[in-house]
Amino acid sequence: MAQTSTVARGGGDSSAPARRRSHRPPRRSSGLPAWVVPYALLLPGLLVIAVLLLYPLYQMVDMSFHKVGLRQIRPNPQPAEFLGLDNYTQVFQSDLFWTSLRNTVTFAVITVALTLVGGTLVGLLLHKLGKKMSTFVIVGIMAAWATPPTATAIIWKWLFDADAGVVNWALNLLPDWLSSLVFGRSDWSGQPWLNDPTTIYLVLIVAVVWASFPFIAVSVLAGLKSIPSELYEAARVDGSTPTRTFRKITFPLLKPVFSVLLVLSVIWDFKVFTQLYVLAGGTTNRDSFNLSLWAYTEAFSAPPKMGFGAAIAVILTVIMLIITAVYVRQIVRTEDVR
Amino acid sequence: MKFGKIAAATATTTALAIGVAACGSGEPAKTADPQASAAASGPKYAGQTLNVWRLGAPNDVQNKYMADLDAKFKEQTGAEVNVQWIPWPDAQKKWTAALAGGEGPDVTEFGNDQVAAWVSQDALTDISDLVKSSPDFQQIPQNLWGYETIDSKVYAAPWGGGTRAVLYRKDWFKSLGIEVPKTWEELVAAGKKIVEKKGKDVDGFAFNGGSDANMSLSPFVWSAGGDFAAFEGGKWVGKLTDPAFKEGFQFYTDLVAKSGVSGKSRLSQNSVDISQRFAAGKVGMYVTGGWDIATIKEQSKGKVSEDQMAFFSLPNKEGSGPAPAFQGGNDIAIWKDAKSPELAAEYLKLAAGKEYGTRYAKEGGLLPLYPDALAEFASDPVQAPFAETFKVAKGFPASPNWAEANDTKAVLQNAARSVIEGKKDADTALADANKELETILNQQ
Numbered sequence: 001m002a003q004t005s006t007v008a009r010g011g012g013d014s015s016a017p018a019r020r021r022s023h024r025p026p027r028r029s030s031g032l033p034a035w036v037v038p039y040a041l042l043l044p045g046l047l048v049i050a051v052l053l054l055y056p057l058y059q060m061v062d063m064s065f066h067k068v069g070l071r072q073i074r075p076n077p078q079p080a081e082f083l084g085l086d087n088y089t090q091v092f093q094s095d096l097f098w099t100s101l102r103n104t105v106t107f108a109v110i111t112v113a114l115t116l117v118g119g120t121l122v123g124l125l126l127h128k129l130g131k132k133m134s135t136f137v138i139v140g141i142m143a144a145w146a147t148p149p150t151a152t153a154i155i156w157k158w159l160f161d162a163d164a165g166v167v168n169w170a171l172n173l174l175p176d177w178l179s180s181l182v183f184g185r186s187d188w189s190g191q192p193w194l195n196d197p198t199t200i201y202l203v204l205i206v207a208v209v210w211a212s213f214p215f216i217a218v219s220v221l222a223g224l225k226s227i228p229s230e231l232y233e234a235a236r237v238d239g240s241t242p243t244r245t246f247r248k249i250t251f252p253l254l255k256p257v258f259s260v261l262l263v264l265s266v267i268w269d270f271k272v273f274t275q276l277y278v279l280a281g282g283t284t285n286r287d288s289f290n291l292s293l294w295a296y297t298e299a300f301s302a303p304p305k306m307g308f309g310a311a312i313a314v315i316l317t318v319i320m321l322i323i324t325a326v327y328v329r330q331i332v333r334t335e336d337v338r
Numbered sequence: 339m340k341f342g343k344i345a346a347a348t349a350t351t352t353a354l355a356i357g358v359a360a361c362g363s364g365e366p367a368k369t370a371d372p373q374a375s376a377a378a379s380g381p382k383y384a385g386q387t388l389n390v391w392r393l394g395a396p397n398d399v400q401n402k403y404m405a406d407l408d409a410k411f412k413e414q415t416g417a418e419v420n421v422q423w424i425p426w427p428d429a430q431k432k433w434t435a436a437l438a439g440g441e442g443p444d445v446t447e448f449g450n451d452q453v454a455a456w457v458s459q460d461a462l463t464d465i466s467d468l469v470k471s472s473p474d475f476q477q478i479p480q481n482l483w484g485y486e487t488i489d490s491k492v493y494a495a496p497w498g499g500g501t502r503a504v505l506y507r508k509d510w511f512k513s514l515g516i517e518v519p520k521t522w523e524e525l526v527a528a529g530k531k532i533v534e535k536k537g538k539d540v541d542g543f544a545f546n547g548g549s550d551a552n553m554s555l556s557p558f559v560w561s562a563g564g565d566f567a568a569f570e571g572g573k574w575v576g577k578l579t580d581p582a583f584k585e586g587f588q589f590y591t592d593l594v595a596k597s598g599v600s601g602k603s604r605l606s607q608n609s610v611d612i613s614q615r616f617a618a619g620k621v622g623m624y625v626t627g628g629w630d631i632a633t634i635k636e637q638s639k640g641k642v643s644e645d646q647m648a649f650f651s652l653p654n655k656e657g658s659g660p661a662p663a664f665q666g667g668n669d670i671a672i673w674k675d676a677k678s679p680e681l682a683a684e685y686l687k688l689a690a691g692k693e694y695g696t697r698y699a700k701e702g703g704l705l706p707l708y709p710d711a712l713a714e715f716a717s718d719p720v721q722a723p724f725a726e727t728f729k730v731a732k733g734f735p736a737s738p739n740w741a742e743a744n745d746t747k748a749v750l751q752n753a754a755r756s757v758i759e760g761k762k763d764a765d766t767a768l769a770d771a772n773k774e775l776e777t778i779l780n781q782q
Contacts, residue, residue, distance in 0.1 A: 070460075071460055074675075163603070164539065282549060283746075286747070297746055303738070
């Protein structure tokens with residue numbers, strides 16, 4: 001497995017950069033010492049990240065150790081009281097933490113799995129399609145991806161409306177025996193989908209998968225295009241089945257792509273907010289909170305407890321960082337073996 | 339630790355991102371430090387702009403009123419007025435964002451029950467002197483300054499008095515032969531009949547379970563003799579487990595769970611959601627204030643006209659009179675961070691003064707606070723139900739923490755939801771809610 005990929009990568013790009021590198025010395029006329037150049041080039045990017053990401057992140061962590069309300073963040077702020085770990089203890093003692101955590105994790109696991117599997121399958125399909133058809137499908141699915149989250153959520157909210165929604169109407173069209181056999185009921189009129197956390201999350205999963213699989217599909221497609229067709233020809237000659245070809249050729253070669261997509265999906269799905277906010281109808285249904293929505297509610301509903309909200313956000317961030325770190329480490333290790 | 343403006347702005351990004359954004363994008367980059375003594379000739383404040391936040395959804399009548407008021411203000415002071423309309427359910431979040439980001443209004447409308455909570459956040463300017471020096475304000479009866487006076491300082495001027503009554507479809511009542519309900523039983527019967535005749539997706543009497551649900555629940559529990567909490571022996575004691583509270587609560591949840599006069603799928607709708615459904619001809623009755631008539635008329639684009647709507651006072655259980663409803667009202671206040679407090683004071687004096695204050699109340703469907711104008715009101719058929727209810731109106735627990743129970747934790751909304759969905763019975767739900775309410779109200 002490892003061998004094939006080495007061949008593919010090495011064959012692709014090892015010689016070209018080397019040649020380019022040999023042209024470099026004459027160009028070095030800026031007067032900067034060689035070791036400075038990369039850092040100088042990194043600087044603007046780092047600055048932007050520091051201002052837009054690191055500083056707010058630092059503020060969030062700092063807030064989570066303080067009692068921060070409106071008085072403390074106004075233009076002429078009062079000093080915030082240092083609470084130590086009080087905010088965190090309170091978070092862990094709250095019943096809402098455990099329901100929110102459960103909702104967040106369950107949702108992320110299911111959604112990431114569905115998005116990746118669905119996206120990959122569509123990606124494979126796109127690879128098989130002819131040029132025109134494939135462009136057509138790509139444009140179609142990218143429209144779903146490009147739809148703003150609020151719009152996505154509202155569309156799905158309408159589809160699942162209890163009285164006027166297409167979903168209940170369609171379920172009612174099913175023959176009674178089939179409906180009773182599969183769902184144990186035949187009358188769907190007025191079935192409320194957006195009351196109970198379970199069904200809210202069902203709709204949420206559908207909405208989020210719908211909006212995020214196209215990105216996976218297109219990324220997988222891009223990866224597929226880079227696999228030399230000789231490998232597939234060889235596999236065909238050897239009489240390999242499609243599943244086996246996928247397992248032995250496609251998947252190993254696309255592993256780096258999948259790794260990145262997995263990490264991205266985990267991050268996106270852990271912090272989903274907009275769609276849930278719209279589907280749950282605001283912040284009154286607290287059984288359906290996930291960590292983001294709970295943090296938002298605590299931090300911004302009256303009276304704002306921003307320190308407490310920040311503590312929840314920090315916990316969410318730490319969970320995501322752990323997952324990502326473990327995974328990235330794994331990727332790096334596999335790369336080392338190569 | 340000093341939290342800079344950047345941090346605050348970042349913290350509010352979430353709030354802004356989901357469409358509460360209008361505030362941040364108002365930015366008519368005014369660098370103007372108040373140049374009060376700038377122009378010697380002509381109006382004193384020429385060239386300045388005053389940001390005014392109004393609450394609710396604007397309609398033609400209100401826009402006309404604001405246009406008149408602002409024109410008059412410009413004539414007096416030379417300053418322009420920039421009006422922004424904030425929907426009621428969003429108001430708390432908008433003020434939060436305004437305080438945090440420092441980009442707030444100069445003058446804002448306020449719900450009178452919210453004044454205390456926001457004064458405790460240092461959001462409003464003390465206007466005691468202004469009130470004392472204004473002959474107009476001295477005409478407003480003293481008992482109407484209760485919500486606005488904190489530690490004997492006045493932070494807002496009452497603008498219009500309001501309470502809640504039931505808005506109903508007069509034409510439906512007529513065509514279905516329903517009389518205006520005089521008891522709770524008749525109320526349910528009327529609701530059932532509407533659902534039966536107008537379709538299952540219509541709410542006979544709409545259940546409010548959203549951010550302002552307690553406005554709709556409270557008349558029922560108060561009428562049954564219950565209350566939310568009482569301040570006893572130096573701390574708040576929850577009263578949710580009282581049989582009287584339970585009776586009202588049970589009746590309210592049964593509107594959905596038993597009698598089905600409101601759809602089970604709409605448990606988290608707030609009064610704005612309901613008014614939109616009312617405009618679409620999907621609601622027969624619901625608890626709201628007088629301002630909704632004009633908004634609904636406009637939103638329905640002519641489908642629901644004024645003469646198809648009317649109010650009645652929610653009856654008490656036995657039918658011996660109106661049920662006590664939430665005693666509300668709107669105030670006008672000067673924001674603490676106002677760029678030119680003097681200009682803001684001028685605006686407040688004009689808007690809440692006798693001429694424009696009375697017009698504000700009358701045209702906005704509220705009760706005027708000037709005694710002679712109020713006297714005319716009792717004979718007005720639209721306003722009579724409010725005038726009647728106003729006499730027995732009550733308030734929510736006067737604790738700054740009430741907002742957390744009502745808003746952040748939505749204690750009673752969630753209790754009602756769990757009862758309606760059959761996850762808890764009313765006793766367990768209320769016992770749990772009571773414990774939570776006490777913890778919230780008694781925290782420091």
